[in-house]
Amino acid sequence: MESVGAAVSYKGFRFPAEVISHAVWLYHRFPLSFREVEELLLVRGVVVSHETIRQWCDQFGPQYAAGLCRRWPQAGDKWHLDEVFIKVNGGRQYLWRAVDQDGNVLDILVQSKRDAKAAKRFMAKLMKKQRRVPRVLVTDKLRSYGVTHRELMSSVEHRSHKGLNNRAENSHQPTRQRERAMKYFRSPGAAQKFLAVFSQISPHFRPRRHLMTAPGYRAEMRHRFTTWNQITGAAGLPATP
Structure with a gap:
């Protein structure tokens, strides 16, 4: 090869x-x-x-x-989205993450909010990167996802339930380990740059x-x-x- x-x-x-x-x-x-x-x-x-x-x-x-x-092969057609807060220079930012049904990371985005505008920005970025929409979208009960779903991909089945989104929630665990080791990220840009790389390299060896x-x-x-x-x-x- x-x-x-x-x-x-x-x-x-x-x-x-x-x-x-x-x-x-x-x-x-x-x-x-x-x-x-x-x-x-x-x-x-x-x-x-x-x-x-x-x-x-x-x-x-x-x-x-x-x-x-x-x-990597083409991502699966069932996307799990979730967001978690991270410490950046003593403050709080939100790490938005999407994975497919096999746990492969599709995209991440560090943002200061978790409102509908932030959800729409992340989902638009995700669709642009994947160049398609999923068959099924799985999220927790955050209402921002429902608003964004209706605006950007209303034809896609949306399953909103806390218990269905363990796949995305589990994908945060390696990030939490790194966050503890690093104490905190210096800036949102530094967090985005590191996590974008980390989200590709770390899962390859896991x-x-x-x-x-x-x-x-x-x-x-x-x-x-x-x-x-x-x-x-x-x-x-x-x-x-």
Whole structure:
């Protein structure tokens, strides 16, 4: 298979793709700080500052995330939408998230409100990205969803019930782990930038393990690491977890 990672250029960087992609993987896969990633690399004999790791994540994280997104199959036709508050510089913002029936993240958006205007903005962004509407839309009882549904996709079946939306609510758990590790986000823009990348990279390494046998899980993880190496151009890294 032709490597998608060939499109990622490391020209001008002192460290090879294997080191850079490994650092980005560590930061987005586990609730680690840049200094902790620096320490883990030091154990492997790689001397690099936490500020350099931050620059790698800022520059290459979005490219890796886009590469993973291109590899994913088309999203399912049942969309679950939910919103949760996050701390941004001591204040409150809302993270809007959409996932399909398989738990794949379709889109996220950080906004200051959870009213109908915010719901409409997120749903319009979601439809533009997906280039279609779902067969079924599942939300909680927030009335903003009902207003937006009637205005933007009235022909779509809308199921509004708290108990039906566990899929979207469960997808917030990795974000909560990262939020605790990071204490808070510096700004809404920084939160949007990080979570847009995190929402693509983290799920790639989180298959639904409870549905797999141990050999099946290991085989799936080998496949996912191989895909990661192809996207990042780090073919020299082991393809095993």
